[in-house]
Amino acid sequence: MENTITYQRTEYPRPQFQRDSWINLNGTWKFAFDDQNIGESDRWHQNLTEAMDIQVPFTYETKASGIRDENFHPYVWYQRSFEIPVDQIGKKVMLRFQASDYLTKVWVNDEYIGSHAGGSAAFSFDISNAVTTNAKNKLVVKVEDSNSCYQPRGKQRWVEENFGCWYVQTTGIWQTVWLEFLENRSIEHVKMTPNIDTNSVAFDYSLAGNMDEQLRVETTIHFKGEKVKQFAFTPNRSSMHFEVDLLAEIHEWKVMHWTPEHPNLYDVTFGLYENDRLLDEVHSYFGMRKVSIKDGKVLLNNQPIYQKFLLDQGYWLDTMLTPPSDEAMIEDIEKTLEMGFNGVRKHQKLEDERFLYWCDRKGLLVWSEMAATYEYSDQAVENFTKEWLDIIQQHYNHPSIITWVPFNESWGVPHIATNKKEQAFTESIYYLTKSIDSERPVIVNDGWEHTISDIICLHDYEEFGERFSERYQDKDAIVNNEIAHNNDKYPFANGYEYKGQPIIISEYGGIAFDEGSGWGYGNQVETEEQFLSRYQSITNAIKEIPYISGYCYTQITDVQQEINGLLKEDRTPKIALEKIKKIND
Structure with a gap:
């Protein structure tokens, strides 16, 4: 047990649609594991016995939760009480979750309210008929998670131990829970x-x-x-x-x-x-801004913009996927800007709306990327599509979001190069996205074999600038699938061809310092001088290729076993920020 609690999330969770009449339900809740899944049959919603304390919205896997157990527990329960303020009596009571992973079931005063499936989208329940105004109300939540590769899980591992670039899972409530009070209209x-x-x-x-x-x-x-x-x-x-x-x-x-x-x-x-x-x-x-594409370039407000992005997975040392505070989010944004980057690719994570709010305020561009499934099936298609539709609608108004990225590196569509069903799925998501948002570009299968896509994105972790220059010298050979990138990947799936889209190197670098454990891409470096030499070589090579419209460096921070961040997990810079900026400028 870890009892030192240093983080609280007390801010209004949805600053783009803010009301005055609300109550934050974050803080101390009762909590219990239910590994045998007996809680419903034993009616735990009536009384959660033998419970420990947890600090919501931090999941039990994190230090900030007060528990820190990294083992996978598929069924977890939460309980707390709340009262209806006198001045809100008679109004509709909405119970809102900013995010809970994955299947969330809710009871209020022993009455079953409903459920929601999905780990990233916000959702709500009208609990007006279940609450009482003259006593405390009991709120009980059960969350069911799984290791299924049919549910969107992003970078959460589905096996017992971390591997590659997949990390400790996130189970249960991981963003703010709150009440809001409304009139009937x-x-x-x-x-x-x-x-x-x-x-x-x-x-x-x-x-x-x-x-x-x-x-x-x-x-x-x-x-x-x-x-x-x-x-x-x-x-x-x-x-x-x-x-x-x-x-x-x-x-x-x-x-x-x-x-x-x-x-x-x-x-x-x-x-x-x-x-x-x-x-x-x-x-x-x-914000009054326009994103468009013309003559193989991305335009912002009708002017070409060269995108200098950082891959950002949104993990913190003590809180994992949950941002620990507004100050922590602001720190990441400001350090990104200090290093000369103008945007982030939020990788495999739908970020806290307060992060997007601060990007809106501070001018940091965002590619918003969906958490991936890892196998293809009818169930995976349904899970993905329902949640993606919610996410587009919920995040649509943020001016900082300039691109949607529903798919990455064929995750969830492993045979997209040749499989027509998987290709059709990606096309359907492209057009579904466009039907809701015709304004933003949509990238389909960032990094690997694209089907229909507004931008062509290539991932390449080449260590040497001269090899980068040589590989991408002949644009026609690249876009005609004659030259592979990322060892054996090509830009287009079978049956698709280049139509003049902008081309961006949306993952590169990944340079790790040799610190005795963890991994990065290619050979690790031992000194700042070695790092800067390699970083400058490959970055300049990309910038000098005339048809490339931008790049995204991997990555802003270390994440668990992956140590290729420009910052450590605690946000300590590995390299002087101004030296990175000088190369990016």
Whole structure:
């Protein structure tokens, strides 16, 4: 048992859709393992006996949980109590989970509420009919996990020990749990789509409850405290669409664009009124930016952008996949920028929304990548598709996200090079993504054999710059599958061909210091001088290839047995940050 608790997550978990009426349920819960899966038959939801304490939202595998047991336990139980504040009595009570891995079942006051499958997407339950307002309420949660390769698991191992680049599993609640209080009629969601070419932003409103002529939705947009626009409408149905011209005289440029150098954000408040009574108020923001592709280049706001990215797996020493604090997330973002990178590829992880919020605020670009399955089956297709759809919708409004990456290195589609079913699956995810979000590029099978994809991404851990230069000298030979990268991989699956897409080296480097244990790519280095020489050689080789539009270095930090980070797990730099920046500039 590890009893020293040093981390708390008390921040509002969803800063892009923020209300004032909420209660954070993180903190100390009762917790029990149920390896024999007897908890439901023995009615543990009525009384969780022989329980230990756990600190939510940190999983039992982590030091921050107060338990730290890295063995796999497929069934775990949680229990805590809560009260309904006097000023919230009579409102709808929503129980919200930002993420819980994998199958989550919920009871309130011994009443079964429901379940949710998926390890990365947020989900909610309406528990209004189960709560009492004159006593404490009992909340019990069971989470079922497995070693199945049909469920999206990202970098979580599915065997007893870590291996390769797969790490200790994450089981149970791993992001914030919270209550939110709503009137029967409320604002459920607003999708915001900027258009810099028309100086406008589109709002797609989803409203909950019965609509009538007494209702009014009011939207107010500010920039740095000054009102830009305000408009209102009477909703005649639960879904409404409006486009708003943002041109204003409050600043010289009329419309302020979001860029990495100037991450301008417009604040927006949505109010739902019944006559003059405020039923619901939500605070949000958006960034005016455009991502497009033209002439083999990625454009940001209609200008080519060279992407200098870091692979970021989002692991921390004491908390693993759960960010320990806002300060820890900010530190990673600021050190990334200090090293001269302009973005991160969030690898095999859907990151905490507060991380994305800080990327929005600080101007760090993000590729958002889905956690992979590792075998192909009908069940894997269903599991993946349902959760991916939720994720696109939940993270759509973040201006920092400029690319979606549903597949990586043929994980979950191991025979994509020749198998038409697996190829069709990737195409279906591409078009599904585009049906929700036509604005962002979608990368299908980052690194290996692409099917239909807006960007062609190649992984290559070549150690020597001159070999990099030689290998990629002939673009036609690369895109026509005549020259292999990553030893024996080719850019396209059978039946697909190059159509002029941008080309990015989206994994390279992985240089590890020789520290006696762990691994990196290629030979390890022993000194800073050796590291910088190799880093500069391969990075410059990539930058000098004219048709390549960017790169992503592996990686920002060490992760467990993988020691190829520019920072150690505790975020101590291995190399002076300014020396990395000098090479990236």
